[in-house]
Amino acid sequence: MKKLKIPHMSRQLNRSRALNVFIYIFLFLVACFMSFPMVFAVSNSLKPIEELFIFPPRIFVIHPTADNYLDLFDVISNSWVPFSRYLFNTVFITAAGTVGQVIFSSLAAYGMSKFKFPGAKFCFNLIVFSIMFTSTVTAIPSYIIISKLGWVDTYLPLIVPFFQSSLGLYLIKQFMDANVPDSLIEAAKIDGAPHFTIYLRIVMPLVKPAWLTLIILCVQNLWNSTGGVYIYSEELKPLTVALNQLATGAISRSGISAAVTVIMLIVPVGVFLASQSRVIETMATSGMKD
Amino acid sequence: MEHSLFNKYRTKLHETAQLAKRERAGYLFIAPFMLLFCVFTLAPVIISVFYSFTYYNILEPAHFIGWENYSRLILNDDVFLIALKNTLVYAAITGPIGYFMSFILAWLLCELGTALRSVLVFLFYIPSMSSSMYTIWAYFFSGDSYGLINSVLLEFGIINTPILWLQNSKYIMPIIILASLWMSLGTSFLTFVASLQAFDRTLLEAGAVDGVRNRFQELWYITLPSMRPQLLFTAVLSVAQAFSVSDIASNLAGMPSVDYAGHTIVTHLLDYGNIRFEMGYACAIATVLFILMISVNKLLTMFIRRIGK
Structure with missing residues (x-):
């Protein structure tokens, strides 16, 4: 069964468009905040050793490498x-x-x-x-x-x-x-x-x-x-x-x-x-x- | 008179026996679960209360010492009082905020299309996905200049020297609370998402006909009252969770933490149970925590039941 969306139903419920936009932006920000550590972990795992210890630390990887994973398998x-x-x-x-x-x-x-x-x-x-x-x-x-x-x-x-x-x-x-x-x-x-x-x-x-x-x-x-x-x-x-x-x-x-x-x-x-x-x-x- | 009372009990007993016989398959279905439940949940509670009145170090047999553990706990253990205070502060902040955050976000999500909603539910749930995700916060608040927060603050010239976040008793609790709030979209959040999805939308349409003007009125007059069972359930979960904080505290702030700033009742309990092997004393701590959790929960359920009545 597909989503129960009847065309005129959304018109019946009162929804303001401005509020909708606000909600979308808010949810987007929350999503960024929540997923940041995972993004960060993935990015860190792809960093070569010299990038892991640069100052100031960067969030995103510049030269991605699989070295860390290969090292891991080696160990x-x-x-x-x-x-x-x-x-x-x-x-x-x-x-x-x-x-x-x-x-x-x-x-x-x-x-x-x-x-x-x-x-x-x-x-x-x-x-x-x-x-x-x-x-x-x-x-x-x-x-x-x-x-x-x-x-x-x-x-x-x-x-x-x-x-x-x-x-x-x-x-x-x-x-x-x-x-x-x-x-x-x-x-x-x-x-x-x-x-x-x-x-x-x-x-x-x-x-x-x-x-x-x-x-x-x-x-x-x-x-x-x-x-x-x-x-x-x-x-x-x-x-x-x-x-x-x-x-x-x-x-x-x-x-x-x-x-x-x-x-x-x-x-x-x-x-x-x-x-x-x-x-x-x-x-x-x-x-x-x- | 007495005879008829006796007869009444006898017929009652007879009916119960009849019912037990007719529905006896039910006992078979619950038997395996209840057996394990008695061994691993019920018995430990009883044993815990029992040992809390003894001195027991596993090697020697336990001997009865009356209320000594409890009097020591309250009168002579300053660290316990710090742990109690920390736990109460933590629970008072993370419990309600985490709870409302879960509900509000789930509620905002329920109007979105299926695909977008699934993606967002997934993203929001990431922090709860793995029990070790919060270790990333140790990196953010790392005390040297490689720590993310320190480096940003240094970069903008807000501070001159890196702050030892997790070694400073002023910052330890706020960081633990922040990390916990970040992880608070867990089981309760999923429960809210699922129950809001299954929510009968015709109720909202009926409300619109009856003059509900915006979605906040919908929330207050229609959605919330009909979700009381879920609200109750998740409240109970939040309380139990908030009072049993330990891993996140000991992993971020260390154990023991500086000035015991990150010490909670459970870390105190594990300290005495797993490190010092003072099982009797640890059981007294556990019993106090048990009573605390149950009474806060009872109060809360009473309160939620009253709402809207």
């Missing part, structure tokens, strides 16, 4: 732990955490949204309550629990706690309440569909925007995961840590450091761009109201 290929291992660590943590979070929260959201069992309200209120504080509050006892479980220095503490994202559950559940009519579920039940089939075939496609949003948020968090206090072994360290170790190795590596920033941004940016367009597309087509 990478000489690293003690094979570089592919760091990459695997990060990809694995991100993928496992994201997939787990989407599955666990959407299952629970379906349970809370479409079943009226005793205790459903209570559980949901508990979840909403837990959104009111962040995991930093529980960092210390979480460490104690995870060390008691014997999970220190494994992938598990970086992945499993992500499966129980209160925010994720909340977002999907609210979206389900609004966009999955109970009558549809009832109809499917009458047709004899098992609960799990209803969840997988009917509910999940309808709440696609919600779990795409969840994927965006989750990938951002996990992709930059540093392992924190949980990872000691060099071969389990994620990409961010490894790259930052390389980048801070020497002052001559400040160009490499910029290259690292750019490379680490590729995945979150890619995921965001891919899902953003699909979120909008799904929003437009999921217009099923009862």
